[in-house]
Amino acid sequence: xxxxxxxxxxxxxxxxxxxxxxxxxxxxxxxxxxxxxxxxxxxxxxxxxxxxxxxxxxxxxxxxxxxxxxxxxxxxxxxxxxxxxxxxxxxxxxxxxxxxxxxxxxxxxxxxxxxxxxxxxxxxxxxxxxxxxxxxxxxxxxxxxxxxxxxxxxxxxx
Amino acid sequence: xxxxxxxxxxxxxxxxxxxxxxxxxxxxxxxxxxxxxxxxxxxxxxxxxxxxxxxxxxxxxxxxxxxxxxxxxxxxxxxxxxxxxxxxxxxxxxxxxxxxxxxxxxxxxxxxxxxxxxxxxxxxxxxxxxxxxxxxxxxxxxxxxxxxxxxxxxxxxxxxxxxxxxxxxxxxxxxxxxxxxxxxxxxxxxxxxxxxxxxxxxxxxxxxxxxxxxxxxxxxxxxxxxxxxxxxxxxxxxxxxxxxxxxxxxxxxxxxxxxxxxxxxxxxxxxxxxxxxxxxxxxxxxxxxxxxxxxxxxxxxxxxxxxxxxxxxxxxxxxxxxxxxxxxxxxxxxxxxxxxxxxxxxxxxxxxxxxxxxxxxxxxxxxxxxxxxxxxxxxxxxxxxxxxxxxxxxxxxxxxxxxxxxxxxxxxxxxxxxxxxxxxxxxxxxxxxxxxxxxxxxxxxxxxxxxxxxxxxxxxxxxxxxxxxxxxxxxxxxxxxxxxxxxxxxxxxxxxxxxxxxxxxxxxxxxxxxxxxxxxxxxxxxxxxxxxxxxxxxxxxxxxxxxxxxxxxxxxxxxxxxxxxxxxxxxxxxxxxxxxxxxxxxxxxxxxxxxxxxxx
Numbered sequence: 008x009x010x011x012x013x014x015x016x017x018x019x020x021x022x023x024x025x026x027x028x029x030x031x032x033x034x035x036x037x038x039x040x041x042x043x044x045x046x047x048x049x050x051x052x053x054x055x056x057x058x059x060x061x062x063x064x065x066x067x068x069x070x071x072x073x074x075x076x077x078x079x080x081x082x083x084x085x086x087x088x089x090x091x092x093x094x095x096x097x098x099x100x101x102x103x104x105x106x107x108x109x110x111x112x113x114x115x116x117x118x119x120x121x122x123x124x125x126x127x128x129x130x131x132x133x134x135x136x137x138x139x140x141x142x143x144x145x146x147x148x149x150x151x152x153x154x155x156x157x158x159x160x161x162x163x164x165x
Numbered sequence: 166x167x168x169x170x171x172x173x174x175x176x177x178x179x180x181x182x183x184x185x186x187x188x189x190x191x192x193x194x195x196x197x198x199x200x201x202x203x204x205x206x207x208x209x210x211x212x213x214x215x216x217x218x219x220x221x222x223x224x225x226x227x228x229x230x231x232x233x234x235x236x237x238x239x240x241x242x243x244x245x246x247x248x249x250x251x252x253x254x255x256x257x258x259x260x261x262x263x264x265x266x267x268x269x270x271x272x273x274x275x276x277x278x279x280x281x282x283x284x285x286x287x288x289x290x291x292x293x294x295x296x297x298x299x300x301x302x303x304x305x306x307x308x309x310x311x312x313x314x315x316x317x318x319x320x321x322x323x324x325x326x327x328x329x330x331x332x333x334x335x336x337x338x339x340x341x342x343x344x345x346x347x348x349x350x351x352x353x354x355x356x357x358x359x360x361x362x363x364x365x366x367x368x369x370x371x372x373x374x375x376x377x378x379x380x381x382x383x384x385x386x387x388x389x390x391x392x393x394x395x396x397x398x399x400x401x402x403x404x405x406x407x408x409x410x411x412x413x414x415x416x417x418x419x420x421x422x423x424x425x426x427x428x429x430x431x432x433x434x435x436x437x438x439x440x441x442x443x444x445x446x447x448x449x450x451x452x453x454x455x456x457x458x459x460x461x462x463x464x465x466x467x468x469x470x471x472x473x474x475x476x477x478x479x480x481x482x483x484x485x486x487x488x489x490x491x492x493x494x495x496x497x498x499x500x501x502x503x504x505x506x507x508x509x510x511x512x513x514x515x516x517x518x519x520x521x522x523x524x525x526x527x528x529x530x531x532x533x534x535x536x537x538x539x540x541x542x543x544x545x546x547x548x549x550x551x552x553x554x555x556x557x558x559x560x561x562x563x564x565x566x567x568x569x570x571x572x573x574x575x576x577x578x579x580x581x582x583x584x585x586x587x588x589x590x591x592x593x594x595x596x597x598x599x600x601x602x603x604x605x606x607x608x609x610x611x612x613x614x615x616x617x618x619x620x621x622x623x624x625x626x627x628x629x630x631x632x633x634x635x636x637x638x639x640x641x642x643x644x645x646x647x648x649x650x651x652x653x654x655x656x657x658x659x660x661x662x663x664x665x666x667x668x669x670x671x672x673x674x675x676x677x678x679x680x681x682x683x684x685x686x687x688x689x690x691x692x693x694x695x696x697x698x699x700x701x702x703x704x705x706x707x708x709x710x711x712x713x714x715x716x717x718x719x720x721x722x723x724x725x726x727x728x729x730x731x732x733x734x735x736x737x738x739x740x741x742x743x744x745x746x747x748x749x750x751x752x753x754x755x756x757x758x759x760x761x762x763x764x765x
Contacts, residue, residue, distance in 0.1 A: 019460040021453030022263070026236045030383055035373035036235045037270060052449045052464050052475075109371065130387065132394065132458035133404075133451075 008082045010141045011118070011125060013056050015155055018135035020047055020054035024127035031126040033112070040109050042118040043127050043136075051159040056136055058127065059084065059105040059118035067097035067106055067117070083120040091115065167375040169231030169679035170194060174207075175273050175295060177288060179361050180221070180280035184295050189274050196763065198676070199230030199274070201257045202656035202696035204246035207277060208255065209699060214706035218250035218353075219335065219360045221281045227268065227326075227366070228275035230658025234266030234374050234455070236386045237675045238393055238667075239660035241266055241455030243275075248707070249352035251337045251515070251569055252587045252612040255703045258340060258354045259616075259655055260326075261454035262347030267324040270370030278361060287327075287365040289319060292372065300364035305330050308342045308510045311365055319367045327365035328355040329510040334559045335359065336567035338515035342507065346462075346477035347454065350512045352589060352611055377681025385678055389663070389671040390458045396666030398626065403461040403662065404451060408481040409440030411593075411621075415481075416489075418625055418634055419726025420598035423489050424543050425521040426584055426717050430595035431726035434494035438484055442496055452477065459662055465500055472497035472550070476504030479513065482615070485593030486517020491524060491549045498546035502553040509557035515569055518590035520552045522570035522583055523562075531577045537562045581716045587612030587709060596718045596735075598728035599624050601632070601640035604738045607712045608644070608752075610700040616661055618648035628665055635727075637734050641742035652700075653693030695762045698754050702764065705753055712739060712752055 022045050025038035033040055043058040065084045068076040075090035076097060093114055098106045106117045118125075120138075128138035166172040166189075176185040190207075197206040204226045216222040226246040233240050243265030249256025268276070271290050285300040303311050307329040315325050324344060332339035332355030339355030340348040349355075376382045393399040402410050415421045416435040423432045436442065443465065452462035466475040472495075479487070479500060487499040506513040520541070526532040527541045534540060538561055541548050555563030565573050570583040570590055584591050589612030596603025601620035609617040623643060624634040632639065650669060654661055657676055664672075673689040676682070682689075713719075718733045743750060747758040759765040 016450075019451045019453035019457075019462070021455060021457045021460065023236070023456050023458065026456055029373070030236055030379070033373070034379040035375055037371070037373035039270070039371045040373065054452075111371075111373070130390070132390065132453070133460065 008141060009138055010061065010082065011058055011120070011128060012137045012139055012141070013058070014135050014137065015053055015055040015151065017133045018045065018054040018056060019133055020045055021132065024056055024131055024136055027126040027130045031121055032116070040112055040116075042105075042107070042116060048159045053155065053159055055155070056127070057103065057105065058136070060103065061118075061120070066100040066102060070096045070100040072096060081120065081123055084117070085119050086115065086117065088114060168377050168681050169235060169374065170199070170274050171269050171272050171372070171374060173273050175276040175290075176279065177276060177297065178279045179282040179286065179297070179363060182297055184297065194231070196692065197696060197699070198653065198656035198692050200228050200233070200242065200244040200656050200658050201246070201259060202652060202692065203230075204228030204244050204275065205255055205257055205696065205699055205703070207275070208246050209703050212248065214248070214703050215708070216248060218248040218253065218357060223248050223357055225278040225354070225357050225361060225363070226275060229265045229269050230656055231679050232675055233658030234269040235376060235679060236383060236456065237657070237659055237679070238386060238390045239454065239457040239459060239663050240658050241457060242655075242658050242660055243268065244655065245341050245349040245354045247354055247357040249354065249611060250356050251353040252589045252709070253707055254352075254587060254611050254709050255700045256352035256354050256611055257655075258349035258351050260341070260343055260347050260349040261457070261660060262344035263455045264324045264326050264343035264347070264368065265658065266455050267368045267370050269374055270372050271368050272370060272372050276366070278363060281360060282362040285362045285364050287315065287363070287367060290366065290368040290370075291319075292370055303364045304333065307508050309345055309508055312345050315365055315367045320369065323367045323369045325365055325367050327510070328358050329508070330559065331509045331511050331557055331567070332356055332359035336511055336556065336559065337569050337572070338512040338567075340510050340512050342510040346507050348507070348510070348512070351514070351614065355510055376679040378678045382675065382678035385671070385674045389667055389675060392671065393458055393663060393666040398628065399459050399662065399666035403459050403665075406440035406444055407461050407463045409443050409479065409484050411481040412439040412484055413441070415594060415621070415625060418598060419723070419728045420595045420625065420634065421485055421489050421593060422584070422595045424492050425490060425518070425525045425582065426595065427525055428492075429723050429725040430598050430728065432489040435489065437494040438488040438496050438499055440481075447496070447500065449475075454660065457660065459660070461662060467497045467500050470497055471547070472501035474501045474504050476500070476507055478507065479503035482592045483513035483517065486514050486521070487549060487553070490517050490521040492543040493546045493549055495546040498550050502550050505553050505557050511557060514592050515590045516553055516556060518584055519556075519566050519570040519573060520549055522574055523552065523566060525582055526574060526577055526579060531579055584715055584717065585613050586714060589613045594621055595723070595728075596714060596733040597723045597731045598726065599634040600637050600733060600738065601634070601644055603714055603718060603733035603735060604640060604644055604742060605648075607714050607735055607739065608648075608742060610697065610704060616651070618644045618651055619661070620644055620647065622647075622665065626665070629668060635731060637738050641738050642745045644742060645745045648697055649690055649693035651693070652696040653690060656692070656696055691762070695764065698759065698762050698764055701754055702759070
């Protein structure tokens with residue numbers, strides 16, 4: 008199964024991902040309406056794109072009182088807006104802050120992998136976001152996770 | 166609005182505290198595009214060209230372009246426009262980072278600051294909420310301290326543009342810094358902000374930018390990005406080494422001025438201060454401005470020694486000014502001086518060149534040591550860093566250096582040794598070894614400047630066509646086109662560096678699909694020519710001195726290198742240039758030209 012794989016060591020903090028995401032979903036340029044956000048850790052000199060990891064056991068799915076969140080065949084955890092009542096429980100439940108709300112969208116939103124061809128990965132100029140098979144990258148990801156936990160840990164918790 | 170613009174201009178009177186939201190002038194937006202062009206148009210319509218740049222009548226305008234904040238490649242830019250206190254010309258300074266797009270997301274194409282406040286203030290913008298707030302507690306703080314304090318006060322997701330004490334106390338080459346390390350750097354626009362007692366602008370926005378033809382626009386933008394990715398300069402060179410890649414390239418053609426240009430333009434120690442050395446020894450990671458696929462920015466660190474520091478840069482021009490121009494081969498010292506310029510918000514080109522000028526004057530005995538307080542010789546890294554620090558902080562001799570090299574050299578009886586045009590220092594390319602860039606310096610509408618028509622592209626890099634740097638043939642006409650295209654590029658809100666890998670068809674294409682126009686490429690380029698002529702018209706009315714170069718470039722033959730024996734042949738080129746522009750022999754735009762451009 009393919010997944011978005013983040014490579015912070017390649018991120019230059021340009022936020023192209025935010026732009027193409029908001030355009031892809033709303034035909035507007037507005038980073039605040041994007042499903043992906045680049046966080047800058049200034050002291051650690053690291054930029055990290057943050058995006059839904061399509062968890063195996065999504066908290067958002069568990070807490071949704073009207074069962075509006077489900078898993079699609081390709082693994083994407085998606086919203087059904089016919090059912091969604093906008094209570095924002097899912098936003099609170101996501102431990103990573105990957106569900107957002109915007110006044111002009113008037114609904115909660117999260118990454119839906121663009122229906123299988125995620126624009127953030129497609130247009131990232133440096134390859135900091137890739138859409139690839141998860142198994143092949145798991146070792147690399149583990150090493151990186153440890154590395155970045157060490158160098159940005161303090162700043163992230165501050 | 167669904168044409169790239171967001172439709173509202175903020176008008177802030179700093180004396181009365183009045184804040185008005187007025188609709189964008191559509192006609193001006195159409196004719197002058199945005200950013201540098203539109204800002205200059207607003208300025209020229211509202212200000213007297215003879216006004217005192219450091220007086221209350223000089224307005225300060227922040228302006229974005231129709232592509233700023235969109236998916237157009239490298240579209241993170243805004244311009245700060247005012248009459249320049251350094252040159253007396255129209256001063257438009259361009260900056261990247263994330264501030265410009267954020268201003269548009271808050272719903273404003275630009276801000277016009279009028280008059281002066283009687284106490285320090287900053288402008289707070291959070292979407293529709295716009296307030297002038299007291300900044301007494303921030304006065305005197307440097308760029309980093311101010312930014313951190315405002316992020317604490319307003320919120321960490323606010324984007325900050327500000328000045329430091331250098332701008333507050335009238336350093337004539339103080340810039341406006343945004344996102345800490347990005348500068349609207351040249352011409353002393355930060356001193357204008359300082360006089361107004363405007364410490365900063367803090368902005369956060371949550372709104373959208375819409376374009377006229379979304380699908381088509383996105384397509385041409387992504388095509389342009391792909392083109393940049395495939396180009397050796399924008400896709401590889403600038404990403405790998407930053408602009409410092411130019412050190413060895415420009416030095417290779419004997420065009421990197423050494424010791425204020427006194428010792429020619431071949432630096433023996435170029436390797437020590439090159440982009441390759443910077444990358445190998447000091448690079449932490451690359452950093453891109455908003456929406457940029459090039460990512461030329463450098464996060465760098467000097468890990469140990471007397472210059473232990475961390476920051477962004479240096480760019481090639483700063484690498485040269487603190488390096489070859491002062492004959493310093495210690496990259497740590499060069500980086501440290503550059504970081505300080507960011508922290509205190511001053512222009513490193515003018516800073517390094519002014520120190521180099523002071524070094525020459527000191528060595529020839531024209532500046533007595535007691536005035537400076539210590540020996541200031543070429544090659545003395547510690548003295549160079551100290552001189553930078555004194556200027557940043559406005560201490561002692563730093564106050565005199567803070568006026569720029571021309572006023573300093575004039576004070577000591579040698580204005581001819583200031584390597585400046587219209588009192589602004591020329592950047593890192595010798596006009597004797599590279600003829601066309603000399604013509605660019607002489608004719609640039611904001612004094613000595615390389616980014617109004619970057620002739621290094623054809624003359625050294627061979628882009629878009631290769632020209633022999635030593636000849637003059639064909640340069641004037643090409644420079645005119647480059648200057649017009651650059652004015653257009655700046656006005657749209659995208660970065661000039663994109664033009665290494667793409668040209669008019671891409672810029673005009675993105676512009677058309679954003680604003681919804683069916684104009685031809687040539688018609689779009691004409692807007693660039695209109696902007697250029699408007700700037701020139703202002704300078705003529707302001708009484709700016711004529712187009713020329715320092716005597717060193719016109720009369721002192723280069724002593725060494727591939728261009729040995731050369732001087733700049735300005736007189737030949739200037740005539741041809743004025744003819745190409747449709748101006749008279751004195752370089753004044755003719756009535757016919759102005760009428761054709763709808764400028765009178």
